[in-house]
Amino acid sequence: MAQPIGLIATKGIELLTFSTPNGFRIAILLEELKAAYNTPYTVQSIDIFAGVQKEPWYLALNPNGRIPVLIDHDQGDHVVTEGPAIMSYLTRMYDAEIRFGFVEPLEVSGMEQWMSWLHAGLGPNQTQANFFYRFCPARHAFPTFRFVSETERHYSVLDAHLQDREYVAGSGRGRYSIVDIALFPFVEAIGVAGIELERYPNVLKWWERVSQREAVKKGMMVPSGKPFHFGYEVLRKMKSEDIEGWEEREGPLEKALVAARREYGQA
Numbered sequence: 001m002a003q004p005i006g007l008i009a010t011k012g013i014e015l016l017t018f019s020t021p022n023g024f025r026i027a028i029l030l031e032e033l034k035a036a037y038n039t040p041y042t043v044q045s046i047d048i049f050a051g052v053q054k055e056p057w058y059l060a061l062n063p064n065g066r067i068p069v070l071i072d073h074d075q076g077d078h079v080v081t082e083g084p085a086i087m088s089y090l091t092r093m094y095d096a097e098i099r100f101g102f103v104e105p106l107e108v109s110g111m112e113q114w115m116s117w118l119h120a121g122l123g124p125n126q127t128q129a130n131f132f133y134r135f136c137p138a139r140h141a142f143p144t145f146r147f148v149s150e151t152e153r154h155y156s157v158l159d160a161h162l163q164d165r166e167y168v169a170g171s172g173r174g175r176y177s178i179v180d181i182a183l184f185p186f187v188e189a190i191g192v193a194g195i196e197l198e199r200y201p202n203v204l205k206w207w208e209r210v211s212q213r214e215a216v217k218k219g220m221m222v223p224s225g226k227p228f229h230f231g232y233e234v235l236r237k238m239k240s241e242d243i244e245g246w247e248e249r250e251g252p253l254e255k256a257l258v259a260a261r262r263e264y265g266q267a
């Protein structure tokens, strides 16, 4: 299939993205803005396995060579990189009624704290847990133990926070906001690091609640048009029905984690 070679839109918002948690959250927010305000957007799939994010035209937009990138053609082709900055930009510019953020300063402060917790805590640890548990060509006991247990610790913090809440930020039981949108694809991908969502019952209930939203369902299909290969339901089904040789493929990863926990669990 021909790969993108440059921008294709001349007006409105253009999103360059791929089917990963960092990409999905921008697509979910754009779908929410489309549903709320009829804000259209153009999307291009940047195949990170084919290295499109390292092509000169792409690096000219984002020298960091990663997805997602957002271009606002209605603002002099303004380029925004980095997920949290893209989400802030979109809500500031396109969420006129502040449906996905907060106005009240203490609620804004709460939202900022959970955004920081996600981007400096859960996100980096889960990304490394994914790598050492699954994608690294060899098994390394200590980093596997370290990053999986740090990820689990973060989920325990989130689970306790969600005890009496429906959404992560906002007063009372909370209100759906960009924190929930930013967090959702990470929770959706929790199985990549071999962690079971069922261990965190309040996070599970939150995940079920957020998954019901039409914009979330649509955003999780951008840009491939297919369900996320590592989505929680997809992995659960593969495991229970032993699809694609699940047992044979996953068994060694699970065993390596059990052994790493045994070796370093008391460290």
Ligand SMILES: N[C@@H](CCC(=O)N[C@@H](CS)C(=O)NCC(=O)O)C(=O)O
Residues within 6 Å of the ligand: 020, 021, 022, 023, 048, 053, 065, 066, 067, 068, 081, 082, 083, 084
């Ligand atoms: N800090 C960035 C992270 C973006 C990121 O890590 N993107 C990954 C996909 S999830 C990527 O483009 N990887 C390709 C590469 O590293 O070459 C953000 O929040 O947007």
